[in-house]
Amino acid sequence: MPASPKLDIHELELNPFSTSDIENCNKGIPSKIPDEQYQPKSLCNRYRILIGIVIICAIIATAVTVAPETTALGRLDPTLWLPSLLDHLDFNPHGGDSPFDFSLWNMGRGCGGLEISVIDNLEARWKPFLSRAIADWDNGEPDAITINVREISTYDPECTHRRNLLKVCNGNYGNTDWVGVNIAIVIQDFISSSVAKMNDYHLDNMAFGAKQWTMCHELGHGFGLGHWDERFYNRDLGNCMDYTARTRKESNQKPGTSNFEFLELMYGNVDGSSRYSPTTVVNGTDRLHCSSADLFERRSLVSISDEEFARYLKYVPTKPRRHHHQAHMGWTLLSKNEYQEIHELEIEDSVKIVTTLHLV
DSSP: OOOOOOOOGGGSOSOOOOHHHHHHHHHTOOOSSOTTTOOHHHHHHHHHHHHHHHHHHHHHHHHHHHHHHHOBTTBOOGGGTOHHHHTTOOOOTTTTSSOSOOOEEOOSOTTBOEEEEEEEEOOGGGHHHHHHHHHHHHTOSSOOEEEEEEEOSSOOTTOOOOTTOEEEEEEOOOSOSEEEEEEEEEETTEEEEEEEEEEHHHHTTSOHHHHHHHHHHHHHHHTTOOOSBOOSSSOOOSSTTBOOSOTTSGGGGSOOHHHHHHHHHHHBOTTSOOSOOTTOOSSSGGGGSTTOHHHHHHHHTOOOOHHHHHHHHTTSOSSOOOOOSSEETTEEEEEEOSSEEEEEEEEETTEEEEEEEEEO
């Protein structure tokens, strides 16, 4: 068979495709353009390829345009252009009512709620994010926590732990693979000290919503809460303890009702009341209820000296890093997925360091 003559684009008119030619291509009818210029099938194939390229470019251009305002932590949100495909993706295994993991502070108030002091160790540009997050957490319903904010007199770049306090810090911690981290010293399963760090290395390049979500999220860990859901692209649960790509939505930048209800289960209500009984079981939390006998007994075991606490501080990592292995230098990997890792270092019996990393 003789070779088909090649198409010389310079010999064609500017618009060789007539309306009838395009319609004929779609119907599989040969083109009226002379064979000596090019084969009809070649024209139709090129036409289809051209249209396909235009469509793909349009999709990419749209995605890139919306990305800066609709991504969380640098991730593109496919729900903006594939909502019908992803609508069926849910479902938090705990029904959106409770976290995957949690710890309690030992503040000795029984069921009178949690009263906690937060140390502000932030640069000026981060203070509005903290103020808004504190207001959101401190005015929940039910009201389970009372927050007292104390500004530090001298900036502490290392964000050193303080006993019975939650410290919030920001800084350029380098390319550590995480945007936010919570590091807790846990004794007899109670939080004795906690710090929340915002990593400017990554967050400086992120939008307002991502910063506010990260601040709210790390404070939630500081109060003892875990994650409500760990998938970015399923339905939003409407609280900052839910992983989401849609941090621009205001409801995702603050705590939700289920967060406050779980805090009430853990600490009771600030007015001394609680809607939950010690027999209430949510994700195995019957042992955590503020009036349970087991909890009261374990509280009485938490007693350490200042010297012991200073010794524990030597084990706290200043710049925790992501690890892909199950164990590393005494640390145990408790939980891991694409977006988070939780590590634990047991210092001695019933004393451990727990790091919760929110990954880039």
